[in-house]
Amino acid sequence: MTGNGKIGNRAFIGLGSNMGDRMAYLETALREITAQPGIRLVKASSYYESEPVGYRDQDWFINRVVEVETTLAPLELLRVLQGIENRLGRKRLIRWGPRVIDLDLLLYGDLVLTGEELTVPHERMYERNFVLIPLNEIAPEYRHPDGRTTAEHLQAYLATAPPEKIRLWTG
Numbered sequence: 001m002t003g004n005g006k007i008g009n010r011a012f013i014g015l016g017s018n019m020g021d022r023m024a025y026l027e028t029a030l031r032e033i034t035a036q037p038g039i040r041l042v043k044a045s046s047y048y049e050s051e052p053v054g055y056r057d058q059d060w061f062i063n064r065v066v067e068v069e070t071t072l073a074p075l076e077l078l079r080v081l082q083g084i085e086n087r088l089g090r091k092r093l094i095r096w097g098p099r100v101i102d103l104d105l106l107l108y109g110d111l112v113l114t115g116e117e118l119t120v121p122h123e124r125m126y127e128r129n130f131v132l133i134p135l136n137e138i139a140p141e142y143r144h145p146d147g148r149t150t151a152e153h154l155q156a157y158l159a160t161a162p163p164e165k166i167r168l169w170t171g
Contacts, residue, residue: 015101016099048063106131140154
């Protein structure tokens with residue numbers, strides 16, 4: 001699979017929220033993502049609640065990862081995600097701070113891209129259990145651009161980093 005924008009590009013998106021009605025923000029964001037022309041939902045992980053990373057003086061996040069199939073090019077998909085964040089009231093005030101919604105393009109086919117606007121794979125996804133655990137739930141055998149599977153990335157993370165607290169969200 002390539003990152004050339006043709007039908008069938010597989011992409012993974014991380015969703016997170018830790019302000020207000022977290023579940024409502026996540027569900028609204030997913031509805032808006034899948035209502036876009038050129039984006040079809042393939043799979044969605046369970047919801048996970050995790051402690052914040054970086055700036056700790058904030059509420060826990062609810063996170064999930066979704067797999068989509070898209071005809072959009074990577075930057076087009078990023079702009080769609082940013083537009084949804086803006087419509088839902090996302091403010092970028094504190095790095096790693098509280099947010100009503102956070103939508104991250106994690107992976108896009110086998111594309112490797114490093115740019116000012118977009119880096120794929122997402123630059124910190126391999127350091128975050130709230131990304132790797134839900135991604136592993138829906139795509140453990142998915143082969144990343146570096147040749148390793150999601151399961152292998154999760155094993156490497158768990159072997160080297162003390163994991164932040166995370167739990168399955170049950171409501």
